Amino acid sequence: MVKKTGHSLLAIAGLALGTTCLLFALLYVREELSYDRFHEKADRIYRISQDLTPPSGEVVNTVFTQIIMAPTLIKDFPEMAEVARIMPWFEGAVPGKVAVRRQEKGQEKQSYEWFAWADGSLPRIFDLPLIEGDPAKVLVAPNSVVLSEPIARKIFGDEPAVGKVLKIDSGYSDENYRVTGVMRELPSNSHFHFHVLASFSSLDHVTDPRLIRDNWWANDVYTYFLLAEGASAEQIEKKLPAFVEKYYPKVPGASAAMRLQRLRDIHLHSDQFGEIEPGGDPRNVKIAAAVALFVLLITALTFLVLTAPRPSFKRALTLAAAGAA
Numbered sequence: 001m002v003k004k005t006g007h008s009l010l011a012i013a014g015l016a017l018g019t020t021c022l023l024f025a026l027l028y029v030r031e032e033l034s035y036d037r038f039h040e041k042a043d044r045i046y047r048i049s050q051d052l053t054p055p056s057g058e059v060v061n062t063v064f065t066q067i068i069m070a071p072t073l074i075k076d077f078p079e080m081a082e083v084a085r086i087m088p089w090f091e092g093a094v095p096g097k098v099a100v101r102r103q104e105k106g107q108e109k110q111s112y113e114w115f116a117w118a119d120g121s122l123p124r125i126f127d128l129p130l131i132e133g134d135p136a137k138v139l140v141a142p143n144s145v146v147l148s149e150p151i152a153r154k155i156f157g158d159e160p161a162v163g164k165v166l167k168i169d170s171g172y173s174d175e176n177y178r179v180t181g182v183m184r185e186l187p188s189n190s191h192f193h194f195h196v197l198a199s200f201s202s203l204d205h206v207t208d209p210r211l212i213r214d215n216w217w218a219n220d221v222y223t224y225f226l227l228a229e230g231a232s233a234e235q236i237e238k239k240l241p242a243f244v245e246k247y248y249p250k251v252p253g254a255s256a257a258m259r260l261q262r263l264r265d266i267h268l269h270s271d272q273f274g275e276i277e278p279g280g281d282p283r284n285v286k287i288a289a290a291v292a293l294f295v296l297l298i299t300a301l302t303f304l305v306l307t308a309p310r311p312s313f314k315r316a317l318t319l320a321a322a323g324a325a
Contacts, residue, residue, distance in 0.1 A: 011303055018299025025292035033171035035267035039127045043228040044081075045263035046072075049272055050219070055253030063261075064219035064272040067212065070119065072247060073223070078241065084119040085200055086192070087221040088276065090122045098170040100196060102155055113151055113172045113195040115170065117203060125226045132162045133181025139199040146181040147196040162219045170198065172208045191266045192276040205296045222276065224263075233260050 098111040120140035148243045152161040212218035240258045
C-alpha cells in the first residue's frame with residue numbers, strides 16, 4: 001500500500017463504493033419484505049377485500065367493506081377468533097384529518113390529526129405499541145381515544161395523557177373524548193399509520209345519514225380478522241360464496257365476491273381501490289435484488305483484478321524473451 005499508494009487507494013475506494021451500493025440495495029429489499037411482520041400473530045392476520053360488479057359490468061376490486069360485515073362474520077365463522085374494523089375519516093377541511101381541541105388556561109388549542117375509528121378488538125389482533133393504557137380496554141368504551149406518542153406530547157407536553165379530555169370534530173359529531181391510551185408510532189414498515197384512534201362504539205349514537213350501518217352495498221371500512229388456532233384460511237374461503245349469497249341483497253346485473261388477503265402480502269401484492277396507504281412494487285424488489293447481486297460480482301472481480309500481484313515491466317520482458325526462445 002505504501003509503495004503503490006494510488007493503486008491501493010483506487011482498489012479500496014472501489015471496494016468501499018461497491019459495498020455501500022450493495023448495502024443500500026439490500027436494506028431496501030429487507031425493508032420491503034419486512035412489512036407488517038413485526039406483529040406477533042402476523043401469520044394469522046387477514047384482511048377482507050371484495051370484487052364488486054355493478055350492473056354496468058365493470059369489476060371493482062376494493063379493500064372497502066361494509067360496517068355490518070364484521071359483527072356478522074364473528075357470528076357466522078368460528079374459524080375467526082377476532083374481527084376488527086378500521087374506518088378513517090376521508091372528508092373534512094383537511095382530508096383524512098380531524099380537528100382536535102383542548103381547553104388550557106381558558107384558551108382553546110386546535111390541531112388537525114390523522115384519524116380513524118377502530119374496534120376494541122383491534123389490540124387483540126395487532127400489536128399496538130401502547131406505553132399508556134390497558135390494551136383490553138383502550139378502544140372499548142364509547143368516546144374513548146388512543147393517541148400516538150408524538151401527538152400526546154404535542155397536546156399535553158410532559159403531562160400524562162390518559163384520563164384527559166379532548167374535543168374532537170370527527171366529521172359525524174363534535175364532542176368530548178377521553179384519552180384511554182398512548183402508543184408509540186407504528187414502525188415505518190406498517191401498511192397503515194394513524195395519530196388518533198377512536199373507539200368504534202363512539203358511532204353508536206351518531207344519527208348522521210351519511211353513516212350507513214346495515215346496507216350490504218355501502219362500503220366504508222377496512223375489515224381484518226385473526227384466524228383461530230387450528231383453523232385455516234381455506235376453510236373460510238370455501239364458505240364465502242354461501243355467505244355472500246345469504247346476506248348480500250340481490251341486484252339485477254350486479255354481483256359480489258369476497259376474498260382474503262394475508263397481512264404480510266398487503267404491502268407488495270395488493271393494489272386495489274381504497275388502499276389505506278400506497279403499497280410497494282414487487283418488481284422493484286426483484287430489480288434491487290438483481291442489482292445487489294450484480295454489484296457484488298463486479299465489486300469482487302474489480303478488487304481481485306486491482307489487487308492481484310503483477311510482475312514488473314522488466315520481469316515481463318524477461319519472461320516474454322524466454323517464451324520466444
